Amino acid sequence: MSQLKAIEALLVQFRDERDWKQFHNPKDLAVALSIEAGELLEAFLWKGAEEAKIEKVKEELADVLAYAILLGHHYDLDLEQVVREKVAKNAEKYPVDKAKGVATKYNEL
Amino acid sequence: MSQLKAIEALLVQFRDERDWKQFHNPKDLAVALSIEAGELLEAFLWKGAEEAKIEKVKEELADVLAYAILLGHHYDLDLEQVVREKVAKNAEKYPVDKAKGVATKYNEL
Amino acid sequence: MSQLKAIEALLVQFRDERDWKQFHNPKDLAVALSIEAGELLEAFLWKGAEEAKIEKVKEELADVLAYAILLGHHYDLDLEQVVREKVAKNAEKYPVDKAKGVATKYNEL
Amino acid sequence: MSQLKAIEALLVQFRDERDWKQFHNPKDLAVALSIEAGELLEAFLWKGAEEAKIEKVKEELADVLAYAILLGHHYDLDLEQVVREKVAKNAEKYPVDKAKGVATKYNEL
Numbered sequence: 073m074s075q076l077k078a079i080e081a082l083l084v085q086f087r088d089e090r091d092w093k094q095f096h097n098p099k100d101l102a103v104a105l106s107i108e109a110g111e112l113l114e115a116f117l118w119k120g121a122e123e124a125k126i127e128k129v130k131e132e133l134a135d136v137l138a139y140a141i142l143l144g145h146h147y148d149l150d151l152e153q154v155v156r157e158k159v160a161k162n163a164e165k166y167p168v169d170k171a172k173g174v175a176t177k178y179n180e181l
Numbered sequence: 182m183s184q185l186k187a188i189e190a191l192l193v194q195f196r197d198e199r200d201w202k203q204f205h206n207p208k209d210l211a212v213a214l215s216i217e218a219g220e221l222l223e224a225f226l227w228k229g230a231e232e233a234k235i236e237k238v239k240e241e242l243a244d245v246l247a248y249a250i251l252l253g254h255h256y257d258l259d260l261e262q263v264v265r266e267k268v269a270k271n272a273e274k275y276p277v278d279k280a281k282g283v284a285t286k287y288n289e290l
Numbered sequence: 291m292s293q294l295k296a297i298e299a300l301l302v303q304f305r306d307e308r309d310w311k312q313f314h315n316p317k318d319l320a321v322a323l324s325i326e327a328g329e330l331l332e333a334f335l336w337k338g339a340e341e342a343k344i345e346k347v348k349e350e351l352a353d354v355l356a357y358a359i360l361l362g363h364h365y366d367l368d369l370e371q372v373v374r375e376k377v378a379k380n381a382e383k384y385p386v387d388k389a390k391g392v393a394t395k396y397n398e399l
Numbered sequence: 400m401s402q403l404k405a406i407e408a409l410l411v412q413f414r415d416e417r418d419w420k421q422f423h424n425p426k427d428l429a430v431a432l433s434i435e436a437g438e439l440l441e442a443f444l445w446k447g448a449e450e451a452k453i454e455k456v457k458e459e460l461a462d463v464l465a466y467a468i469l470l471g472h473h474y475d476l477d478l479e480q481v482v483r484e485k486v487a488k489n490a491e492k493y494p495v496d497k498a499k500g501v502a503t504k505y506n507e508l
Binding site: 216218220 | 313321322324327331332334335
């Protein structure tokens with residue numbers, strides 16, 4: 073079993089022991105992920121870019137990853153493949169010669 | 182190399198080819214992750230829970246994962262370990278006998 | 291009619307001309323507001339705090355306000371009153387003598 | 400003074416009594432707004448569209464509005480004007496004859 077599938081299995085087991093599948097429709101999973109992304113942001117609020125407390129970052133990043141993986145589970149996705157496909161797509165949107173050293177969005181390049 | 186480290190290596194290579202490390206401080210990575218979480222939500226807006234288009238979900242989920250993994254890279258985290266620690270913590274916050282079948286937040290259980 | 295009620299009336303008219311009330315349940319309005327908050331954030335991504343383009347900020351701030359006011363409309367809220375009550379509550383959570391000059395969250399003060 | 404300017408004055412007074420202007424750069428205000436939008440979403444998580452607790456909605460909506468108004472204050476915006484301009488723009492993006500009764504995004508209409 074791949075590493076991501078092993079983490080997925082752990083999260084699904086945690087969910088099923090609590091009978092939470094009934095709540096985990098994909099829309100609410102996406103809502104939950106967005107809430108956790110907000111809590112992750114809170115670690116950086118009113119602070120310099122490097123001043124977040126690592127313990128807070130780790131906890132909220134774990135929650136973001138957990139909901140991302142559960143959403144992938146819902147759709148039976150291979151998340152490594154999903155990321156690799158997006159990187160390939162981004163390589164076309166952001167060709168090295170145009171994107172190098174600039175943070176401009178692709179549609180303004 | 183573990184699966185997550187392999188994906189991380191791919192993302193870091195993509196970043197470095199474009200000389201984007203200069204932009205990727207952890208605060209902006211968390212901001213980017215939150216923006217992508219919003220774009221993922223957009224796949225579900227004004228729709229029933231199961232009506233999102235899978236192609237849109239895959240693209241935005243990939244972006245969320247990419248920024249989560251780059252943030253982990255910044256802090257040199259083992260993301261599998263980070264998730265496993267959070268699951269262990271949540272198992273204490275949400276004991277099976279109290280949490281089974283209810284979506285109540287731990288501080289109201 | 292108060293200024294906020296006038297803006298609310300404008301937004302409700304825009305909505306009703308398009309027969310969009312059917313989509314505007316409060317959960318989707320909150321989802322829409324969160325998406326727009328993400329688009330507002332995008333104005334600041336990879337940039338210094340004062341480097342956002344004001345036109346982008348204005349457009350996304352307008353969307354955030356529109357969904358906030360439509361959500362208030364759904365619940366028949368007096369939004370001025372809602373903000374005033376929260377300010378009064380925050381004045382207790384953040385007493386001047388403890389909160390002055392520090393950005394600490396109330397539960398850590 | 401208009402209603403929105405009165406609320407703005409209240410929020411600025413609250414901020415200045417605590418000497419918080421130093422933290423309120425526009426990027427962090429947008430980050431704070433996004434965090435609060437996430438907390439508002441939490442009122443709807445794992446729930447039917449009409450099942451949020453109104454007290455939670457009011458508190459988080461107040462926070463969203465407060466940061467939106469403080470961001471407007473930073474840029475010295477007339478927020479009523481900002482919303483009216485966006486509504487006019489949206490009227491062009493979403494003409495009644497095309498948009499009536501459909502929740503499709505303008506770029507797919």
